[in-house]
Amino acid sequence: MSRKTLTGIGAALATVAFAAAAQAQTPAPPAAPAAPAAPAQPPYATTKVQGTDNVYIFRYGGHQSMFIVTPAGVIATDPIGERRPAAKAYIEEIQKITKAPIRYVIYSHSHYDHIAGGQPFKDLGAVFVAHRNAQKRIAALKPADVVVPDQVVDGKKVISLGGTTLELNYVGLNHSDSTLVMRLLKEKIIFTVDWIPVKGIQFRGMADTYVPDIEESLKKVIAMEWETLIPGHPGPGGVQTGTKEDAKNELAYLQDLSAAVKKAVDEGKSYADAQKEIKLPKYESWPNYGPFLPMNIERYYDFWNRGI
Ligand SMILES: [Zn+2]
Numbered sequence: 001m002s003r004k005t006l007t008g009i010g011a012a013l014a015t016v017a018f019a020a021a022a023q024a025q026t027p028a029p030p031a032a033p034a035a036p037a038a039p040a041q042p043p044y045a046t047t048k049v050q051g052t053d054n055v056y057i058f059r060y061g062g063h064q065s066m067f068i069v070t071p072a073g074v075i076a077t078d079p080i081g082e083r084r085p086a087a088k089a090y091i092e093e094i095q096k097i098t099k100a101p102i103r104y105v106i107y108s109h110s111h112y113d114h115i116a117g118g119q120p121f122k123d124l125g126a127v128f129v130a131h132r133n134a135q136k137r138i139a140a141l142k143p144a145d146v147v148v149p150d151q152v153v154d155g156k157k158v159i160s161l162g163g164t165t166l167e168l169n170y171v172g173l174n175h176s177d178s179t180l181v182m183r184l185l186k187e188k189i190i191f192t193v194d195w196i197p198v199k200g201i202q203f204r205g206m207a208d209t210y211v212p213d214i215e216e217s218l219k220k221v222i223a224m225e226w227e228t229l230i231p232g233h234p235g236p237g238g239v240q241t242g243t244k245e246d247a248k249n250e251l252a253y254l255q256d257l258s259a260a261v262k263k264a265v266d267e268g269k270s271y272a273d274a275q276k277e278i279k280l281p282k283y284e285s286w287p288n289y290g291p292f293l294p295m296n297i298e299r300y301y302d303f304w305n306r307g308i
Contacts, residue, residue, distance in 0.1 A: 070162025081117015198235030
């Protein structure tokens with residue numbers, strides 16, 4: 001979804017550039033009232049999470065990351081800097097708020113679009129933390145521009161810094177085998193990425209997602225004590241946070257999808273027929289329903305048809 005947004009912005013910029021070039025080469029047209037321009041979204045922005053005095057969301061393009069400011073230093077999360085200078089902007093945004101050192105960078109999971117580009121944080125002395133499986137994968141694949149974690153989490157780790165307690169929980173297999181659910185106890189906030197969207201079905205073909213384990217993980221997250229969800233991408237209309245209701249709706253979506261695909265497989269339907277015939281009208285107002293539902297169906301079809 002983020003790539004689509006970026007492509008859209010790129011196309012818009014290209015159009016503007018083309019129009020400007022065309023204008024430079026041709027005589028000025030007769031004066032006409034200018035159409036009001038739609039307000040463009042700035043490339044990045046920082047917002048404070050409502051109801052807190054020290055929890056922030058840094059958004060760059062279509063990705064977002066939580067950070068917490070304490071008197072003893074800053075806990076940052078995903079650098080969201082794959083092939084772009086997001087970390088530099090991220091650090092500048094933090095330093096507008098505090099001059100306290102950035103102590104930690106915590107990876108939400110192993111996927112590069114969220115964790116690449118952290119070197120500027122490393123240069124400032126931040127300690128990088130991730131689930132053990134993320135560290136293993138990064139060490140094995142050696143992706144360009146991904147800092148290898150210094151510390152790992154297995155089941156659970158608690159970071160206490162300057163009066164803030166952040167719990168790093170591993171709830172099992174879901175969108176990856178390395179997803180952390182970061183929970184701020186006092187603030188009742190969780191930050192977890194790419195699998196509990198605000199009003200969204202799963203991304204494309206659910207690459208790297210474990211089915212049906214993701215449903216069990218979701219139940220564990222719903223059972224935790226929290227009120228505000230920060231996902232890794234803004235939802236419809238740019239909304240940056242969700243609620244437990246969003247997590248429950250996502251679980252309901254996966255269960256409805258799974259049941260519908262199981263029925264199609266039991267009836268001997270082909271991939272193509274399952275993709276054509278299965279409709280889940282309860283979720284059709286979610287913005288990515290149209291393009292991604294057939295791909296989500298294919299993922300569950302493989303599970304019910306072949307046990308994979
Ligand atoms: Zn991911």
